[in-house]
Amino acid sequence: MICPVCKSDMIDVEHADIELEYCVSCHGVWFDAEELELLLGSMGFDDHGLPLPDILHAPEAPTEEKKRRCPICGQKMKKMALGVKPxxxxxxxxxxxxxxxxxxxxxxxLLRQLAKKQPAAGDKSGQRVVTFLGEVFHAQD
Ligand SMILES: [Zn+2]
Ligand SMILES: [Zn+2]
Incomplete structure (x- = not known):
């Protein structure tokens, strides 16, 4: 898969059933829809019910950031805010x-935000995502 920012070839990173694409040039990360669900669960969105369709129909976040194109279909992606201000x-x-x-x-x-939250007991998949991201990205920082 090609990085939507710098057009480098991204690498597959896999750990504990979670797989993502990582760009070694700009350190961006692509999650596909399934990994996204695990990630959102790890952020506590399970409780409030925030499945992917709701995210897609939520209002776009106001930002000056440049639009990126989906590495799968090439369409311009929406800017969305995760977490709580600031x-x-x-x-x-x-x-x-x-x-x-x-x-x-x-x-x-995001990892710093997740680290502040105590993962809910029994939320194994969420913990896996956090652990996974920590292992992958502490090594790269
Ligand atoms: Zn890149
Ligand atoms: Zn797409």
Whole structure:
């Protein structure tokens, strides 16, 4: 898969059933829709019910960030805010629901937010995502 930012070939990173694409040049990360569900669960969105269709129909976040194109279908992605101000992270979401894109610095930002939350007991998949991201990105920082 080609990085939507710098057009480098991204690498597959896999750990504990979670797979994502990582750009070694700009440190961006692509999650496909399934990994996205695990990630959202890990952020506590399970409780409030925030499945992918709701994200896709939510209003776009106001931001100066440049639009990116989905690495799967090539359509321009929507800017969406995850988390709570002032700690929110602006991510790019494919309007077709293929997945979402984190710019390089955003993953670290998200991890710091996740680290502040105590993962709910029994939320194994969410913990796996956090552990996974920590392992992958601490090594790269
Ligand atoms: Zn890149
Ligand atoms: Zn797409």
């Amino acid at each position: 700690e929110e992270v602006i991510i790019d979401v494919c309007p077709q629901g293929h997945g979402l894109w984190f710019e390089g610095g955003e993953v670290g930002h």
